[in-house]
Amino acid sequence: MSRIGTYGAAQMYLTRIMSSQERLNTLQNQVATEKKSPNYTGLSTDSTRLINFENSISQANSFKQNNDVATTRLSTAQTAVDSVQTAIKDFRDILDNFATGNTTDPERIKDVQKWAVQSMAEIQSYLNTDVDGQYLFSGGRISTEPVQLTTTDITTFQSIYDGYNNTYPTTRAAHLQDVALTNDDTGTVTFQANRGAIIPANAGAFSKVNSGSLVTVGGTTNNNDDITVTGHLATNVNGKVMTETASAGAGAYITASTGNLTNATTGNLAFAFDADGNMVVTPTNANTLSDLSPGMRITIQGSTDGDADGFGDHDGAFVVSKVANGSITLVTDTKMAEVETMDVANLTLTADSADADSIPDTAVGLGAISGDAKFTVSGNTVTLTVPSGGTSLSTLFSAGDPITIAGSLDHDGSFQVSAVTANTVSFQINPDALRTSQFVPQSGRTDVTLDFEGRTVVLDATAAYGSLTFSPTGGGGETITAANANAFTDASGNISPKIGDLLTLSSTSGVNDGVYKVISNDGTNIVVESNTISNDSSTTATFNSTSWYKGDTSTLTHRVDTQASIDIGLQAADPAFEKALRAMGLIAQGVTGTAGGLDQNQDRIAAARYLISDALNSPSSGTPPYGEEDHRDIETLSSNIGTTQALLSQRNEKHTTFIGLFQARADSIENVDKTEAIVKLLDEQRAMEASYQTLATVRGLSLLNYMS
Structure with missing residues (x-):
């Protein structure tokens, strides 16, 4: 063997050539891609910063x-x-x-x-x-x-x-109303034709049914129909629709957050309908209700029990909706029908002492108890339950006694006890009823003007009509009855107004005012067209009202x-x-x-x-x-x-600016200077060529050649 080069020398040359090839390949990729490396590994310590910048760019682009x-x-x-x-x-x-x-x-x-x-x-x-x-x-x-x-x-x-x-x-509330009530919500429902009223067993069942809304009634024997709710009617705690009266009795008193207002202060309380069918309470003694204001919650107790059913005709819980001219307008307090839990330490119960009136005036002690007092509701009965271990409530109250509750959120007021045990006391609240009739029941009206057939008749007590009585039922419609027989006839004895005439009623109070179509007239009783209800009691009644708005x-x-x-x-x-x-x-x-x-x-x-x-x-x-x-x-x-569009535009301009800044910084990390990379590539290419030439020369050396 005459070759001078050794195996070790050859391997060294080859290793160096391969390193040069690797550098050449890297430079070729950099020139082609303008990137320093095809992966993050090639960027060494700059890779983390590049990833952060790329994530920020991606996030900004997504936004x-x-x-x-x-x-x-x-x-x-x-x-x-x-x-x-x-x-x-x-x-x-x-x-x-x-x-x-x-x-x-x-x-x-x-x-x-x-x-x-x-x-x-x-x-x-x-x-x-x-x-x-x-x-x-x-x-x-x-x-x-x-x-x-x-x-x-x-x-x-x-x-x-x-x-x-x-x-x-x-109203907006009625226009957007969307409710669906079943027996689970209402309990047994009573339809009272002579009051034009729908009364639920569950006191607050109709709280979401708005006056003026159109409701579809189903599941009844006699009253399945589309019904316009003309208003809400006040009932007493026994679920009977309140009527007008000049006096609710000397025992009637109002309980409010400001205290009790008794007959000694207010005089007799008169109840009368307003144009919307709500009850207006007017005291005999002027301005004695001045401490009450719209939104206040009150109870009325001790009113006359005219029908001897054990409950005052005008007893109930109400919200003052209006105060004007010394009178207050009431709507039913439906919050009473909600459950409540409270700290018993804040609860105050007041009983009636042995005096002449029936007004609670003595706070009673509940004993050494602590924990929650709870108000639960079943139908129109509210039950207050206090923790056991204290004074027995049955020693403080009896069924039929008055009780005043204070310190609660939704159940303050004066009530009549309906049942009592050692740690519970129950009382009834007044259901919120719907009015479907056009007339509210009234009698003795002498302030009404009647317009029909182009004629105007001003009614007063001395006119041929006498006074008028309005009833939400009768003769297939609603009825106006004159006190004097044959009052609704002309001089020739013919009925006037005639069947089919449009009758316009107007009055100083506004109650029962409107335009009505006459469908019957016997001379004394005028029947006007109306979508009346029939007497009924239903355990399967449903009430549905669907809004035109289907979104949320x-x-x-x-x-x-x-x-x-x-x-x-x-x-x-x-x-x-x-x-x-x-x-x-x-x-x-x-x-x-x-x-x-x-x-x-x-x-x-x-x-x-x-x-x-x-x-x-x-x-x-x-x-x-x-x-x-x-x-x-x-x-x-x-x-x-x-404004929102402008804000979006501003934010997008910010994102565009940030993307540019982040991209520039990312480019500085991962991009190469192409000119510099080409120069390095050419240098590496010449070095590569020289390496191959050197290797070839070394491999061609021979001792024989040297000796020759």
Whole structure:
């Protein structure tokens, strides 16, 4: 063997060449990709920083893309709101024009009612706008079409809402009502025709049924029908509808948070209906109820037991809804029907001492007990249970005794004990009843003006009619009875008003005022058309009312970045839309020439104009026709959408800036200088070539060649 090179030398050369090839390959990849390494390992200590920057870039891009989607939704919603605003303004102009002309002309009424229903359908279409299958105005129920009006056909609409028996809701609560009640909620339900009342066994069952709402009654023997709830009626603790009286008796007293108001202070308490069917209490001694204010919760006890059933005719728990001219207006306190748990240490019970009155005046001790006192409800009976081990309640109270409770959240007041044990005491509360009749029962009315056949008759005690009695039942409708026989006849003895006439009643009190269609007149009794109820008692009755709004009230939250979120949820039930739809429904109801027609109910025009104006730009000038309205409007809603769009745009600009900054820093970590990489590549390439040449030369060396 004459070769000079050794195996070890050859391996060393090859190792160095392979290292050079590896560097050459790395440089070739860097030139091709402009990246320092195809993986994070090649970046050594910079890899962690690069990963953080890439994560920040990915997160910012994700926020930016989501914000773009939200912007699209809001832009589409803005277009829909603008279209709704145009539809409302167009109807406002039509209604304003109608109001300046003959508002009883049948053709003009037909046109404006047609426009009302068409406008409702148009608004429904805009509010049912969706983006990528998600409805924009459904709140959180993005897969549910939000607006589902009962009908968009004027004929069908007026068959449902005739403006007389069934009227379109006048308040937001009634307009959006969505309830479903069964026997589990109501207990046995009693229908009282002579009071036009529906009374549940469970005291607070009807607390969510609003006056003016349309309810479908089912499961009964005689009363399955669509019924308009004309109001709520006050009952006593035995579930009997209260009637008017000049005096509730000398024993009647009011218990409020300010203390007891007895007959010695107030004088006799008179009860009378107001125009809404609520009870108004007026004391004989003026201004003696001045310490009471709207919202206060009171109880009345000790009133006269006229029907001898063991309960005062006007005893119950109420909320003061209005104070005016020294009188208070009452509505049923439905909070009494809720369960409650409280610390017994805060509970105070007061019993009646052995004096002349029946008013609790002596606080009683409960003994050394601690823990929770609980109020439970069954039907219209509330039971207070205190911890065992203290003074026996049966030694402090007996059935029939008065008791005053203080210190609770929902059950303060004076009551009549119905049952008692060692650690429980029970009392009854007054159920909240629904009124379905147009008349509230009254007698002796002499302040009523009757208009019919183009004539006006002012009624007073000396007129031929004498006084009037109103009854929610009789003759297939509701009845007006004159004190004097044959009073409802003309000079020739013919009935007047005639059957089919529209009778307008107006009075100083406003009670039972309205337009009614005469269906019977025997000279003494006028029967007016009404969707009356029949006497019934049902354990299977159901009450259902479905809202046109099928979305919910939840608000969709959109996260614009890591630190901030915004609300982008919209609801078709927003007051801006709801008020407009309600105004249009008020105008559309009722066929001209009927008692429920717009020609006979001209007050609806002013009411609708107010609501339309308030929907566009709240608060509108004038007095709200149906109580205080929510002041949200189209202008505010549109402005809020624009503000949210601007915020999204600002956040996206921030994300774009941050992405640029993060990308630049990431590039500085992972990218190579291409010129520098090419120079290094060429250098490495020349070194590689030299290595191969050297290896070849070494391998070609031979001792024989040298010796020759």
